[in-house]
Amino acid sequence: MTDSRARVLARIRAAVDGAPEPPAVARDYLPRHAPDAPGALLDLLHENLADYRAHVHRTTPDGVAGLVARLLAERGAATVAVPPGLPDEWLGATEAVRRLDEPRLTPYELDGTDAVVTGCAVAIAETGTIVLDGGPGQGRRALTLVPDLHLCVVRAPEQVVASVPLALPRLAPGRPLTWISGPSATSDIELDRVEGVHGPRTLEVLLVTGG
Amino acid sequence: MSGTFVGMPAFPKAAHEAVRDERLRANLRHATHTIRDKRARAVAELDDWAALREAGKRIKDDTLRHLDTYLLQLEESVTAAGGTVHWAADAAEANRIVTDLVKATGETEVVKVKSMATQEIGLNEHLEAEGVAAYETDLAELIVQLGEDRPSHILVPAIHRNRGEIRDIFRDRMGSWGRPAPDGLSDTPAELAEAARLHLREKFLRAKVGISGANFMVAETGTLVVVESEGNGRMCLTLPETLISVVGIEKVVPTWRDLEVFLQTLPRSSTAERMNPYTSMWTGTTDGDGPSAFHLVLLDNGRTDALADEVGRQALRCIRCSACLNVCPVYERAGGHAYGSVYPGPIGAILTPQLRGTASEVDASLPYASSLCGACYEVCPVAIDIPEVLVHLRERVAEEGGRGHRLERAAIKASTWVLDHPGALTAGERLASAARKALPKRLPGPGARQWTDHRDLPELPAEPFREWWRKNRT
Numbered sequence: 280m281t282d283s284r285a286r287v288l289a290r291i292r293a294a295v296d297g298a299p300e301p302p303a304v305a306r307d308y309l310p311r312h313a314p315d316a317p318g319a320l321l322d323l324l325h326e327n328l329a330d331y332r333a334h335v336h337r338t339t340p341d342g343v344a345g346l347v348a349r350l351l352a353e354r355g356a357a358t359v360a361v362p363p364g365l366p367d368e369w370l371g372a373t374e375a376v377r378r379l380d381e382p383r384l385t386p387y388e389l390d391g392t393d394a395v396v397t398g399c400a401v402a403i404a405e406t407g408t409i410v411l412d413g414g415p416g417q418g419r420r421a422l423t424l425v426p427d428l429h430l431c432v433v434r435a436p437e438q439v440v441a442s443v444p445l446a447l448p449r450l451a452p453g454r455p456l457t458w459i460s461g462p463s464a465t466s467d468i469e470l471d472r473v474e475g476v477h478g479p480r481t482l483e484v485l486l487v488t489g490g
Numbered sequence: 491m492s493g494t495f496v497g498m499p500a501f502p503k504a505a506h507e508a509v510r511d512e513r514l515r516a517n518l519r520h521a522t523h524t525i526r527d528k529r530a531r532a533v534a535e536l537d538d539w540a541a542l543r544e545a546g547k548r549i550k551d552d553t554l555r556h557l558d559t560y561l562l563q564l565e566e567s568v569t570a571a572g573g574t575v576h577w578a579a580d581a582a583e584a585n586r587i588v589t590d591l592v593k594a595t596g597e598t599e600v601v602k603v604k605s606m607a608t609q610e611i612g613l614n615e616h617l618e619a620e621g622v623a624a625y626e627t628d629l630a631e632l633i634v635q636l637g638e639d640r641p642s643h644i645l646v647p648a649i650h651r652n653r654g655e656i657r658d659i660f661r662d663r664m665g666s667w668g669r670p671a672p673d674g675l676s677d678t679p680a681e682l683a684e685a686a687r688l689h690l691r692e693k694f695l696r697a698k699v700g701i702s703g704a705n706f707m708v709a710e711t712g713t714l715v716v717v718e719s720e721g722n723g724r725m726c727l728t729l730p731e732t733l734i735s736v737v738g739i740e741k742v743v744p745t746w747r748d749l750e751v752f753l754q755t756l757p758r759s760s761t762a763e764r765m766n767p768y769t770s771m772w773t774g775t776t777d778g779d780g781p782s783a784f785h786l787v788l789l790d791n792g793r794t795d796a797l798a799d800e801v802g803r804q805a806l807r808c809i810r811c812s813a814c815l816n817v818c819p820v821y822e823r824a825g826g827h828a829y830g831s832v833y834p835g836p837i838g839a840i841l842t843p844q845l846r847g848t849a850s851e852v853d854a855s856l857p858y859a860s861s862l863c864g865a866c867y868e869v870c871p872v873a874i875d876i877p878e879v880l881v882h883l884r885e886r887v888a889e890e891g892g893r894g895h896r897l898e899r900a901a902i903k904a905s906t907w908v909l910d911h912p913g914a915l916t917a918g919e920r921l922a923s924a925a926r927k928a929l930p931k932r933l934p935g936p937g938a939r940q941w942t943d944h945r946d947l948p949e950l951p952a953e954p955f956r957e958w959w960r961k962n963r964t
Contacts, residue, residue, distance in 0.1 A: 386729050
């Protein structure tokens with residue numbers, strides 16, 4: 280192993296020996312493509328999430344519990360996985376049985392759980408993306424992967440950014456990150472996009488304003 | 491087990507057979523045209539595409555110029571975050587490292603995320619020989635594995651299969667690998683995806699070892715990035731206790747910020763989406779979330795040979811989006827299998843001969859598997875000048891000799907002489923026109939006959955153009 284390390288490094292050095300220094304990286308691309316207005320940004324996020332078949336809802340902080348309860352009931356979810364740190368009030372109205380991920384649920388227990396409710400770290404309007412970083416109320420990665428229904432709460436405007444270049448500085452690389460743009464999908468059959476493979480087949484995004 | 495590329499015929503022979511397969515051509519035409527138009531629309535949404543493309547190119551060029559520095563930095567970051575870094579000079583070494591790591595866990599099966607690097611080194615075949623079952627979990631890879639087939643596209647390895655064929659493979663083969671396909675399975679993509687979900691779920695839930703590649707590795711943070719759609723990647727990266735990632739050394743990028751370029755250009759170039767459904771990023775291991783052991787195997791396997799070629803090294807910028815395959819007229823007609831490698835299409839035609847050398851017949855034929863139309867360069871999100879590299883590699887193949895290539899050089903020399911001597915040209919043209927009835931459709935003689943094996947000779951006009959011009963226009 281040590282030998283190969285030295286060998287590969289030596290081969291690299293020999294390969295580029297005397298090669299000219301390439302031109303410096305110019306970052307003259309745009310930091311954002313969308314206008315800098317919170318309302319317009321939220322509309323764009325809404326539109327792009329929906330374009331990739333996420334179901335998008337608008338509500339206020341007071342309306343979250345009722346909306347969560349209604350969505351779980353509509354989808355027939357009898358059990359819901361709960362990440363540590365999820366605000367209690369979000370599940371204040373649902374009749375679904377709560378399964379707190381503390382101690383950790385096994386993969387089989389997660390597979391037998393109908394839904395999961397989480398918050399997020401940041402949402403990107405231009406691409407219709409929500410990013411989870413495992414922080415409070417988001418849980419470990421498997422939690423939002425194995426159950427078939429994911430309800431994700433986004434607090435606007437503070438969690439919404441316009442673009443990928445504006446999202447990256449807000450994320451900590453050391454944390455496990457999951458970027459989600461719509462429900463799971465595949466283009467593997469005739470390069471035609473179909474939603475619903477291994478990840479949650481239904482993604483409900485709750486955009487909360489007026490906090 | 492998947493088929494193998496070993497002993498493949500040269501591109502012209504394989505392509506000749508493929509273009510006669512009407513169904514294959516129809517499948518490819520449908521798929522490539524669908525994605526081609528979508529890609530153009532997804533790219534057109536960004537006004538600064540040209541600037542993003544140039545930035546991506548320069549980031550990769552800087553990476554390659556200082557690859558040793560960035561790899562050492564990566565090694566340090568990954569190690570500090572709880573991962574273990576291994577170095578593999580070639581395929582055999584990488585296979586051995588991975589097999590030893592799997593065996594150390596005591597497991598006899600692994601789940602896999604789609605990975606070009608592990609296909610390149612033939613990891614599945616190696617693991618099978620060592621008594622370890624490797625389950626592919628990407629839908630297209632599953633289709634290829636169940637059908638004992640070979641991949642034919644970088645992004646969609648089963649692009650040569652239409653929905654009806656996929657239904658038949660699932661119906662006939664799933665049962666012998668695990669959960670059988672549901673009764674009465676139809677050929678609608680949604681039902682086929684559902685069948686894959688059910689078939690693989692049990693494997694994900696019990697998996698103890700996952701094997702992946704990576705799209706990017708960030709040197710400064712030690713973060714690995716996997717871009718996917720289905721969630722099979724997330725399953726393999728998250729549920730097992732041990733994760734082993736085999737990644738080509740050129741996949742490193744210097745900084746966290748560099749991702750802002752590639753996470754914009756890759757999804758739009760690849761699946762024509764603003765963003766792919768799932769992107770996973772992890773740095774070493776995290777207590778209480780995901781695998782407790784992480785191994786990164788850095789793979790050379792010919793990459794440093796490509797790096798040593800001043801013109802050819804730009805192929806190492808490739809981010810495996812496959813946009814060049816989808817626009818290539820040669821790929822569209824010949825299909826991926828004709829390229830005799832896991833890297834088909836225009837990028838394969840320049841990457842494979844550099845990674846494997848040009849000693850074999852198929853590898854020496856690859857730089858000729860192109861009409862040099864340049865569409866691949868136009869769509870490349872890291873501006874790899876594929877035609878330039880093709881021509882460069884043709885020179886290399888010609889210099890290395892072989893009968894056909896000596897003839898080609900002789901022919902070019904002869905035509906240069908004729909064009910420099912107008913009298914000889916005129917006499918030759920008149921003679922050809924006068925004798926055109928007697929001319930065969932195929933050329934006689936060694937070398938020349940091979941040329942017309944794949945082409946019809948053009949009809950000779952009744953009189954040479956220069957003759958016609960003299961009579962009518964002067």
